[in-house]
Amino acid sequence: MTKNAILSFIVLLALLAPGAAIAHKASVYAFSEAGKIYVEGYFFDGAPCRGCVVEVRGDKGGSVLLEGSTDEQGHLEFEYTGTYPLYFMMAAGQGHAASFLLDEGQEGPVVKDLEDCSRDMEALVDAAVKARLAPLRAEISRLRAASERPGITEIIGGTGYIIGLAGIWLYFRSKKESRD
Amino acid sequence: MHMSEGVLSAPVLGAGAALTVGGLAVGLRFMDNRRVPEVAVVASALFVASLIRFPVGPASVHLTLNGLAGILLGWMAFPAVFVALALQALLFQFGGFTTLGANTTVMALPAVVASYTCRRMLRAGGKTLSIIAGAIAGAIGVAGGVVLIALALVSTEESFKGLSMAFVAVHVPVLAVESAITAIVVAFLWKVKPELLGINGGINGDKGRGGILKSD
Numbered sequence: 001m002t003k004n005a006i007l008s009f010i011v012l013l014a015l016l017a018p019g020a021a022i023a024h025k026a027s028v029y030a031f032s033e034a035g036k037i038y039v040e041g042y043f044f045d046g047a048p049c050r051g052c053v054v055e056v057r058g059d060k061g062g063s064v065l066l067e068g069s070t071d072e073q074g075h076l077e078f079e080y081t082g083t084y085p086l087y088f089m090m091a092a093g094q095g096h097a098a099s100f101l102l103d104e105g106q107e108g109p110v111v112k113d114l115e116d117c118s119r120d121m122e123a124l125v126d127a128a129v130k131a132r133l134a135p136l137r138a139e140i141s142r143l144r145a146a147s148e149r150p151g152i153t154e155i156i157g158g159t160g161y162i163i164g165l166a167g168i169w170l171y172f173r174s175k176k177e178s179r180d
Numbered sequence: 181m182h183m184s185e186g187v188l189s190a191p192v193l194g195a196g197a198a199l200t201v202g203g204l205a206v207g208l209r210f211m212d213n214r215r216v217p218e219v220a221v222v223a224s225a226l227f228v229a230s231l232i233r234f235p236v237g238p239a240s241v242h243l244t245l246n247g248l249a250g251i252l253l254g255w256m257a258f259p260a261v262f263v264a265l266a267l268q269a270l271l272f273q274f275g276g277f278t279t280l281g282a283n284t285t286v287m288a289l290p291a292v293v294a295s296y297t298c299r300r301m302l303r304a305g306g307k308t309l310s311i312i313a314g315a316i317a318g319a320i321g322v323a324g325g326v327v328l329i330a331l332a333l334v335s336t337e338e339s340f341k342g343l344s345m346a347f348v349a350v351h352v353p354v355l356a357v358e359s360a361i362t363a364i365v366v367a368f369l370w371k372v373k374p375e376l377l378g379i380n381g382g383i384n385g386d387k388g389r390g391g392i393l394k395s396d
Binding site: 154155157158159161162163165166169170173174177 | 213216217219220223224227228231263264267268271272
């Protein structure tokens with residue numbers, strides 16, 4: 001009897017463990033804008049990854065081209081006019097790592113006349129906002145899809161609920177019978 | 181088979197709720213302690229079944245498995261369906277709480293009809309008849325559910341007729357698939373554990389499940 005109880009407890013703990021891992025999963029994304037690269041690292045619960053070392057390579061197995069660490073807001077930026085694609089790898093402590101592949105970059109602004117400048121300003125701002133929003137949009141649509149679809153967690157939860165309800169029902173029934 | 185809140189009119193919801201209460205009363209009367217685990221397992225299956233959706237044209241539909249639930253549980257399909265739908269409303273916001281009565285009736289009533297139709301067939305015959313009985317149960321389950329929903333929609337508002345027709349059309353493939361699946365499952369159970377189908381006794385046999393009304 002005690003052995004069963006201990007085993008059940010261990011199984012229960014094991015089932016709860018993955019939740020903690022997911023909470024600390026880290027994510028890094030980067031985009032380039034006008035000759036600079038902006039890197040942002042954060043954890044899945046939204047907190048920024050402070051002081052996390054970011055390595056920039058040409059591809060997954062290549063040598064490190066650049067290295068830096070994120071600031072208090074989880075950001076890192078640097079000038080870059082080299083080649084693409086770039087592979088970013090961020091170490092988030094406790095063995096967690098995140099990676100991101102940036103396919104192509106955006107070149108720096110070209111100096112123009114004042115008249116053209118205001119028109120170009122709008123275009124530049126537009127492009128910059130789009131660039132910043134694109135990864136966020138992708139993330140949002142992915143999150144929304146995931147949240148709307150009932151996953152395996154919900155299925156197991158619901159089944160457990162049903163088993164629990166059956167157990168409670170039987171418990172009260174048997175109490176009633178033992179009383180009669 | 182999951183009408184959301186705010187679609188059906190109050191009288192329809194009321195009728196559904198009343199029928200469900202009645203069905204639950206009968207079902208719970210037959211559900212003694214030994215049968216509770218069986219009901220729980222079927223409720224879990226019903227709970228999961230509605231989550232597996234496949235696209236048909238513009239809409240997406242799901243299996244109901246109420247024919248199978250009817251064959252296995254008879255009147256106890258009411259508590260099983262009720263619990264499955266209540267949990268879906270609670271955990272996934274699927275369907276709704278005001279519509280719980282109507283949704284339960286729509287799924288469970290055809291299940292009971294299927295059980296009365298098919299359990300006798302199962303008692304009577306051999307393997308081929310078991311397959312046919314399974315297919316019929318599956319068909320009654322889906323067709324009954326779809327017809328009841330169409331009825332509920334049209335009773336709410338005449339203009340829902342087009343929507344009802346579309347609903348019926350979209351569920352034709354579901355009818356085919358579910359008849360096949362129910363037939364396969366019933367044939368399998370017939371071979372492997374006929375007690376579940378009421379053949380050779382089983383937990384209180386046919387009482388309350390629509391088989392031959394003799395206690396075993």
